[in-house]
Amino acid sequence: MSTPMKRIGIDVGGTNTDAALLDGSKVLAAVKTFTTADVTSGVRTALKELVAKAGPAAEGVTAVMIGTTHYTNAVVERRNLGRAAAIRVSLPASASLKPFCDWPADLAAQVVGGVHLVHGGHEYDGRELVPMDEAEVAAAARAIRAAGVNAVAISATFSPLTAACEERAAEIVRNEHPDCHVTLSSALGRIGLLERENVALMNASLIDLARETTQAFVDAVAASGLNARLYITQNDGTVALAEAAREYPVFSFASGPTNSMRGAALLAGIENAMVCDVGGTTADIGCLVNGFPREANNVVEVGGVRTLFRMPDLLSIAVGGGTIIGSDPITVGPRSVGYRLGQEALVFGGSTVTSTDIAVASGLIDLGDRSKVAHLDPAFVKAALAKIHETVAESVDRMKTDATEVPLLAVGGGAMLIPDRIPGISEVVHVEHSNVANAVGAAIAQISGETDRIYRDVERDEAIAMARAEAVESAARAGADPATIKVIDVEDLPLSYLPGKAIRTRVRVVGEAAALAPEAAE
Incomplete structure (x- = not known):
């Protein structure tokens, strides 16, 4: 007989860092802590608290799976990004739209480390466009090295059909610039040159951050005393070994919501359903198909950049535990107090009205000091909650693909904000441990x-x-x-x-x- 394996799942969100210890599919212990500004110390804290809470049950853990929003936040917030150069093997075609042409100006200003177009590439039927000019590639590599740029993204026309040009160009770049990290677009994206190239460029700009973050995670696991292998969760609900994941940080962009959906399927025992994961900052709505999130087959924007690669089909809305509620007129978001919820929400002694305060005042949850929201006008509380419910219901309807009634799995620390009845939904299922479904999903x-x-x-x-x-x-x-x-x-x-x-x-x-x-x- 096989023995269930013990794993720890950790999910780092914009507001909370959650951790769960699983033995097979059974949750042995779980903790929820606030995310820290540097992310890593929050992971250390979550691991320490989880191991302490689990006690002897933490012995024999074989793997730690971590999901992080670190890379997405870096792009969205325009921070911790490195310079990346672009080499496109495509001339004489595609010269009118150069690499970075559709990037937001503020993001491009941080990332652009040179643009080099060279002759070569393939036609849509696999034939050579023209033979690749290797001398041009070598000259581009020397220029990139001279500019002090140590990350390059290589793209070529129709490289998903044949990656020969990209692979040969990578060899030349490594010979001319041995310290350079090379990302091939064919390893990341699909048909669609600009979108595939954008993903590769984004990946190249995140390489230094990915290596630093991965090493910090490795150190955090080592400091916990666990003799376990480290895995990083991916966009499609799966994991990769830390040493492999650090080379492709873009594959972790949407791992948080994906983990929640996978965790919801396990906790509810339902593999085909809608899922609404309400975190501290946003609510993510998606569709489970056979226990995995439905994948997006269209262009997905990340930080204002068009991409087309392995991403879940999600709709993110500004409804979360930390969402700021306005009173005149009543507004829900889009701003959030984020990981400062514990200091800024009324129930925690702060001065900002958040969704959490509305939930406490409505009697949906008992959290913090209820007396701190006693002064809120009942009519205002009722209207704010109704607007939250309306926003969630409309968003769920947008993500459905047909009129068939299906269950909706309500997960996340803010799951109490999901209405009990939604048109087109057969039932709203609240599951045990739903507030750490993301960590459970990471662990499995x-x-x-x-x-x-x-x-x-x-x-x-x-x-x-x-x-x-x-x-x-x-x-x-x-x-x-x-x-x-x-x-x-x-x-x-x-x-x-x-x-x-x-x-x-x-x-x-x-x-x-x-x-x-x-x-x-x-």
């Missing part, structure tokens, strides 16, 4: 592999089989136990505009981490 995360590419001159079944094999190999390289890997999503689209038989095939697989697989514990 698996390792994934994905393939999204175009296959030519093959039948549909053969293309899917080839894509599946590549996805399985990708998951195994990332640390998944091959014996546990299973397919969770298959999409195929015939491409009639390409000569011959062409089909775009996307396959996602997941598996248990090799060191944590049930077989390892037998």
Whole structure:
């Protein structure tokens, strides 16, 4: 028989840092602490409190899974970003829209470390546009080195079809500039040159922060005394080993809401439902399909930059425990007190009216000092709560894809703000440990592999089989136990505009981490 594995999940949100200890699917202990300005000390505190609370139950923990908003916040708040250079292999095509052309001016001012267009790339059918000019690539690498820029993103036309140009350009850059970190767009994005290039550039700008943050997490786990491997959660509800995740920080952008959705599915025992995760700063609404969040197939903006890569289909609204409530007229957000909730909310002795104060005054939750909100006009409290409920209901309806009534899983520390009845929702399910669903979701995360590419001159079944094999190999390289890997999503689209038989095939697989697989514990 297999023995359940003990794991700790940690999720760092804008307001709270949550931690949960799981034995298999059973929650043994959980804690909620305030996020700190430097993030890392908050993780240390959460780990310390969780281990103390769990006592002997914390013995035998084999893995710590951490989800963080650190990288998203860096882009949104325009801080801790490094300079990144762009090399695009595309001339004579695509010269009119250069790298960074659609970035917000304030973000581009921090990140742009040079733009270099060189000859090469491929056509939509896999043929060479023109042979790649290796001398131009080498000259670009020397210019980047001379400018003191140590991160570069390389993109090429139709590189998801064939990455030969990007891979060869990377070799040349590393030869000319050995200290440079290279990000290939083909490893991150999908068809769509600008969006794929944007993701690569964003990744390159976050590399120094990712390495620093990952090392801080490693140190925090070591300081806890746990003999456990560290994993970082990803956008699709899976994890990657810390040493792999630090090379691709963009894959952790939306890991927080994704963790909450995965945790909600486990805690409620429901794999197909809508989920509303109300945190301290925002509420994130998504759809669970077979226990995993539905993926976005359209352009996703991050910090004002258009991207198209592996991201969950989410709607974030300004409704959270720290959301500031205005009185004349009544407004809900968009500003929030964030991690300062414990100092600024009325019930904690502050002077700002927040959603938490409205919830306490309405009798939805007993938190802080209720006498601090006794002076609020009951009519104002009722109207503010009604506006919160209306905002949530409208947003849930926007995320539904049909009129079928489905359950809604209410999770997060602010789940009490979700109305009990919502049009189009069969029931609102409040689950045990819902306030730390994000940490629970992090703890149960698996390792994934994905393939999204175009296959030519093959039948549909053969293309899917080839894509599946590549996805399985990708998951195994990332640390998944091959014996546990299973397919969770298959999409195929015939491409009639390409000569011959062409089909775009996307396959996602997941598996248990090799060191944590049930077989390892037998």
